[in-house]
Amino acid sequence: MEKVMVKGTEAIGEAAIRAGCRHFFGYPITPQSELPEYMSKRLPEVDGVFLQTESEVATVNMLYGAACTGTRVMTSTSSPGFSLMMEGVSYMACAQLPAVFVNVVRGGPGLGDIQPAQGDYWQATKGGGHGDYKLIVLAPATVQEAVDLTVLAFDLADKYRTPTLILADGLLGQMMEPVEFPEFRDLSTLPDHSSWAMTGAKGRKPHIITSFDIDPYILEKMNLELVKKYREIEKNEVRWEEFKTEDADIVITAFGTVARIAKSVVEMARKDGLKVGLFRPITVWPFPYEPLKKLAEKVDLFFDVEMNMGQMLEDVKLAIGGEKPVAFYSRMGGVVPTPNEIYEALKKEFGRRE
Amino acid sequence: MPKVKGYIEIDQERCKGCGLCIKACPTKVIDFSESFNSKGYHPAEAKYLDRCIACGFCYRMCPDVCITVYREE
Amino acid sequence: MKKLLYKMPESLSGKEFTYCPGCHHGIVHRLIAEVIDELGIREKTLVVAPIGCSVFAYQFFNMDGTIAAHGRAPAVATGMKRARPDLYVFTYQGDGDLAAIGTAEIMHAANRGEKVTTIFINNAIYGMTGGQMAPTTLLGMKTTTTPYGRDAQKDGYPMHMCEFLKEAKGVAYLARTKVTTPQDVEKTKKAIKKAFLAQVKGIGFGLVEVLSTCPTNWGMDPISAMKWLEENMIPEYPLGVFIDKVGDEK
Ligand SMILES: Cc1ncc(C[n+]2csc(CCOP(=O)(O)OP(=O)(O)O)c2C)c(N)n1
Ligand code: SF4
Ligand code: SF4
Ligand code: SF4
Ligand SMILES: [Mg+2]
Numbered sequence: 001m002e003k004v005m006v007k008g009t010e011a012i013g014e015a016a017i018r019a020g021c022r023h024f025f026g027y028p029i030t031p032q033s034e035l036p037e038y039m040s041k042r043l044p045e046v047d048g049v050f051l052q053t054e055s056e057v058a059t060v061n062m063l064y065g066a067a068c069t070g071t072r073v074m075t076s077t078s079s080p081g082f083s084l085m086m087e088g089v090s091y092m093a094c095a096q097l098p099a100v101f102v103n104v105v106r107g108g109p110g111l112g113d114i115q116p117a118q119g120d121y122w123q124a125t126k127g128g129g130h131g132d133y134k135l136i137v138l139a140p141a142t143v144q145e146a147v148d149l150t151v152l153a154f155d156l157a158d159k160y161r162t163p164t165l166i167l168a169d170g171l172l173g174q175m176m177e178p179v180e181f182p183e184f185r186d187l188s189t190l191p192d193h194s195s196w197a198m199t200g201a202k203g204r205k206p207h208i209i210t211s212f213d214i215d216p217y218i219l220e221k222m223n224l225e226l227v228k229k230y231r232e233i234e235k236n237e238v239r240w241e242e243f244k245t246e247d248a249d250i251v252i253t254a255f256g257t258v259a260r261i262a263k264s265v266v267e268m269a270r271k272d273g274l275k276v277g278l279f280r281p282i283t284v285w286p287f288p289y290e291p292l293k294k295l296a297e298k299v300d301l302f303f304d305v306e307m308n309m310g311q312m313l314e315d316v317k318l319a320i321g322g323e324k325p326v327a328f329y330s331r332m333g334g335v336v337p338t339p340n341e342i343y344e345a346l347k348k349e350f351g352r353r354e
Numbered sequence: 355m356p357k358v359k360g361y362i363e364i365d366q367e368r369c370k371g372c373g374l375c376i377k378a379c380p381t382k383v384i385d386f387s388e389s390f391n392s393k394g395y396h397p398a399e400a401k402y403l404d405r406c407i408a409c410g411f412c413y414r415m416c417p418d419v420c421i422t423v424y425r426e427e
Numbered sequence: 428m429k430k431l432l433y434k435m436p437e438s439l440s441g442k443e444f445t446y447c448p449g450c451h452h453g454i455v456h457r458l459i460a461e462v463i464d465e466l467g468i469r470e471k472t473l474v475v476a477p478i479g480c481s482v483f484a485y486q487f488f489n490m491d492g493t494i495a496a497h498g499r500a501p502a503v504a505t506g507m508k509r510a511r512p513d514l515y516v517f518t519y520q521g522d523g524d525l526a527a528i529g530t531a532e533i534m535h536a537a538n539r540g541e542k543v544t545t546i547f548i549n550n551a552i553y554g555m556t557g558g559q560m561a562p563t564t565l566l567g568m569k570t571t572t573t574p575y576g577r578d579a580q581k582d583g584y585p586m587h588m589c590e591f592l593k594e595a596k597g598v599a600y601l602a603r604t605k606v607t608t609p610q611d612v613e614k615t616k617k618a619i620k621k622a623f624l625a626q627v628k629g630i631g632f633g634l635v636e637v638l639s640t641c642p643t644n645w646g647m648d649p650i651s652a653m654k655w656l657e658e659n660m661i662p663e664y665p666l667g668v669f670i671d672k673v674g675d676e677k
Binding site: 378413 | 428429430431432433434435439446449450451452453454457606608612613648649650
């Protein structure tokens, strides 16, 4: 397959179609409107359905409905829109409905701005909606990875019957990069959901899909079933990248766009003879606690960089467990840190400790 | 004598004693039973079945689908 | 020889309803089931239950079902129908569900002409949560959140959903009915059938609003509640067929 130049948002859309997704529901919001726009043009070409909805609240419930029928379905939004979807996401997690969400995170809180940010990490990984649930959250750092993780997001959603989330930001969304798309998935080879999906009770008992039981003992059983599934996901699906960590004294921890910038910082530092590496969670849930803990055995200093007030920082500290110092550098409100400023901050931190 | 002769069955265990069937019946076939069902209601009872004309009004009004209606042929 | 005339429809599961004695939810459930039986579409029909007293509706119908988040049933139905246009989808919603929290979803599903059917139970109150004011509560009517009676200045006016929806071009069938007499029940059944036919024939969105009693939260016995409905709700909510693009049933 040859490489083509595409924008992040469109790459995600095309990847979804290649993955066998033929249904997209969405409401416009900057900085991700190119994705629904792309889908509105592209889906009819492959006999798919694109629907511009009346709100993000309607959107998530349309996903719920389509997913009930066992159909691959997707939406994309940005921060305030994802907040509006939270009730429905919680319903879907409990009802065990597979679907793929994309949150192209922008500056917040509130209306915020339309620049890239990472302030929705907590919402994505710790809950966001009500009740005990988790989403599988994938954080791409390049356009190629956005393509690959979109396909994975559909496969994991189906495998575990759970909503999955691509946590991106406006920088990745707008970026043009050469990517290689996967082949089109033969729709007849998509996972079989006939054992639970709502397809009409013909010659069988009705299939009921709910996030509800009035009996607390039964609801607790449903909860425990979810917990079991989440433990399984934690066991099987942790993904991360390490870059030049073999001999590193200092390791930068970062995800998504910031991790991409941090790679340049590693190179800059290496040129100056500083042994700096990068640890990048790809699944921010399940978070790679174990590999990071292991890394902590041989590293002197961790340097967490994020575009938020220190959200993943909590997971980094949890993984490292107080054994090693964790410094933190951040920009917020949609300001993207430059490699230079990160490097300067890192050197200062390193100097202070020597 | 009415031309059509009807016959109804009431699932008294299902019945909630709301009385909608009693009110609807044009020939006063149904009344409350003196006894209780296991839910604690006085269920409807087809006390004067010989008057039934199989109009189905009781069935139509019953909110709990307790009534089955037949026509004697 | 006894010939069977009326019995439990096949499209009901047979599970006992959880409704209070005399509550009209049950009558309307049975009518929907009869219509689905008559159309022969049970095996291809999906039910979307709401949040409200009829949250258990998915258990009462003998077909695949789910519960939508409060007010979102028309969006859930849209997702289902767009994913499986070969199936039939209906939502069953109360007045809090459809006319308060879910106003946007019902308006837009109707306006898009989604080929789904909605049965709307207007009992002028929030039944499930214990009798609070609904958008459809009558002026002067006492509820647990309008203890002095609904006051137009403070609480606004009773909401007329059919009158709003009749402007939506995507609607193929729209009617308001009641079920206080056997004749009304028959009329309501005809209306429900048309609302389903609007979908089956692929014409557009169908909705039937059924004025219903909530004896429990109105604080009345079932028979008095029906009398109260006749005397108070009918003047506020005139019955009738607002839109019929289905034509005569064939
Ligand atoms: C998001 C949300 N808000 C509020 C509720 C609480 N709630 C449950 S049912 C209900 C009102 C239902 O009234 P209606 O739709 O009129 O149905 P009825 O019980 O009268 O049939 C409310 C407010 C909820 N479940 N979810
Ligand atoms: S079928 Fe008619 S006459 Fe017979 S009991 Fe019922 S309402 Fe009365
Ligand atoms: S209408 Fe039904 S529930 Fe009510 S009293 Fe008659 S049989 Fe019983
Ligand atoms: S509370 Fe009202 S609406 Fe709910 S079941 Fe009882 S009578 Fe019916
Ligand atoms: Mg109500």
